[in-house]
Amino acid sequence: MSHQPLTLQYRPVDFKTVVGQDHITSVIREQIAHDAAKANYLFFGPRGTGKTSTARIVAKALNCLNPDHGNPCNQCANCLAIAENRTLDIVEIDAASHTGVDNVREEIIAKVPYQPSQLKKKVYIIDEVHMLSKGAFNALLKVMEEPPSYVTFILATTEIHKVPETIVSRCQSFQFSRVARDAIVERLQTIADAEGIKTESDALWTIAKVSEGIMRDAVKYLDQVSVLGDVTSDRVQSFLGMVDDEKIAALLGLLHNGDVTGAIEEVTSLQASGVDLAQFAKQVLAYVDEHFLDDVEQMTMMAGLFGKILGEMKYYPYPLLVYKRYFGERMREGEKGWERMRKDSVVKVEVAQKVEKVEEIKKEEEVEKVEKKPVEVVADVADYDAVKTALLDHLESPTLKGLVEKYVMIDSIDGGMIQLIAINKIAEINLNKEETKHDIEKIFSDIVGHGVTYAVETMTKEEYAARLLG
Ligand SMILES: [Zn+2]
Structure with missing residues (x-):
């Protein structure tokens, strides 16, 4: 068996072995077959896609x-000659390197006028082309405007938006995409078979999942794990620091119940067992993504929490401390946030029961109907407190009244649009219920003297306070 890395050994050598980019290779292959290749191509897409x-x-x-x-x-x-790098007619320039810009001048501008020395065509491949300076782009543009028939430019970039429009418009562009998981698994299986590597199907699927559509990464992982022995699920999981879904679910459960100590212990033991905590945060986010609809409220919270953790991880030298900090903040919020949320739902039920009782009594005693207070137009619409007070006066549902009083602010009134801020999820959900919205908008319209609608934005108390301060 060769000791060359599998990524090199199995890098694509013709159009047939480029995996998952058929929308590109089939077009170019046809062009070449019909002697109709373009003078300038631009390839863009994530790194590692070929x-x-x-x-x-x-x-x-x-x-x-x-x-x-x-x-x-x-x-x-x-x-x-091309495969073995023995020809001067194929020039590869890495624009990300320090010499890239000079190379554009020396190699391209100076040498383009000369016929190929050995091959039919001179091909200039410029990698990470977005890194070129403005001057280099201008020089390149001049050549690309009227290229000699024996020259082809192939520009490649991971950041298409940084390539000047003047360059883009001169090229036929192709977007390289991430490769589907089944195509990655199939390719890994082919390589494993050719190399005599024993694999478990689950293991290959796990590799495909972690590689996020980047074939080069997938082959690299296969190579690294196969050095350790058969490519089994257990071996892949421990090599990649993967954690079982059940463990992730258990951790989210601890957090949801406000058991911050338990959650920190869990993450501490993961780290002790060699799990990469940045990778783990990504895994949790993938889990949240997959299970989002199971519990929208909880998953929204978790997406925010682990998104913050992952973001901070890049800049912070102590990964475990990042977890501790954000879990800790959750605990503080927990008393206010989660507890409050639970209390609210209890209160809601209690209030609803009380209302029912009152109504029963009313029926029994045939109490006179209380006349509804007429709604009066508030003189100064810019006085949001007055508008809110007027609204509260006319809300019939005590639950809604309580929620609005405590957790809803008027952020702005602009013509027919009222922007509300809710610092409580239940308040937000209630305000967005179709019936409720209709009723409240009716009251608002009477208050401000013309038809209005509203939109609700949710914030934490802290965010709202920060907004008030400036
Ligand atoms: Zn040939």
Whole structure:
């Protein structure tokens, strides 16, 4: 068995072995087969999706002496010269390197006028092209406007939005996409079979999942795990520091119940067992994504919490402390937030029962109907307190009244639009109920003297306080 990394050994060598980018390779292959290749191509998309490999294949295909319907043979003198890096006619420039900009001037501007020395076509591959300076782009643009027939430019970038429009418009652009999991698994299986590596199907699926559509990463993981022995699920999970879904669910349960100490103990033991805590935060987010609809409220909270943890992880030297800190903050909020949320639902039920009782009594005693207070227009609409007070005066449901009184503020009134801020999830949910919204908008309209609608934004108390302060 060769000791060359699998990523190199199995990097694509012709259009057929580029995985998951058929929408690109089929088009270019047809163009080349019909002698209709473009002068300038632009490849963009995430790293590791095959942009540079495909550029090299295009270079071979354009020069192959014995192509199969546009696909390079990988055996003729030209294909071999390119594969072995023995020709001056294929120039690869990494614009991200310090010499990249100089190379554009020296290699391209100065040498483009000369015919290829050995091959049919000169091909310039410029990687991370968005890194070029303005001057280099301008110089490049000049050549690209009227390229000699024997020159092809292939530009590649992970950040298309940083490439000047003038350059983009000169190229045929192709977007490289992340590869679907089943295609990755299939490719890994092919490589494993060819290398005599024993695998478990679950293990390959786990690798595909963690690789997030980046084929190069998937092959790299397969290589690294196979060095340790058979590629089993357990081995992959421990190598990648993966944690079982049940453990993640248990951790979220602890947090939901406000058991911050338990949650911190759990994460501490994960770290002790070698789990990478940044990777773990990503896993939790993937779990939250998959289970979002199971419990929208809880998952929304968890998405926010672990998003913050992951974000901070990049800048903070003590990963465990990041978890402790955010869990701790949750505990503080917990007393106010989660507890309050639970209390609210209890209060809601109690209030509803009371209202029922009152209504029964009313029926029995046939109490006179209390006449509804007429709604009066508030003189100064900019006086949000007055508007809110007027609203409270006319809300019939005591639950809603309580919620609005405590947890809802008027942020702005702008013509027909009232922006409300809710610092409590239940208040928000109630305000957005269709019936309630209709009733409240009716009252608001009477108060301000013309038709209005409203929108609700949810914030934590702290965010709201910060907003008030400036
Ligand atoms: Zn060939």
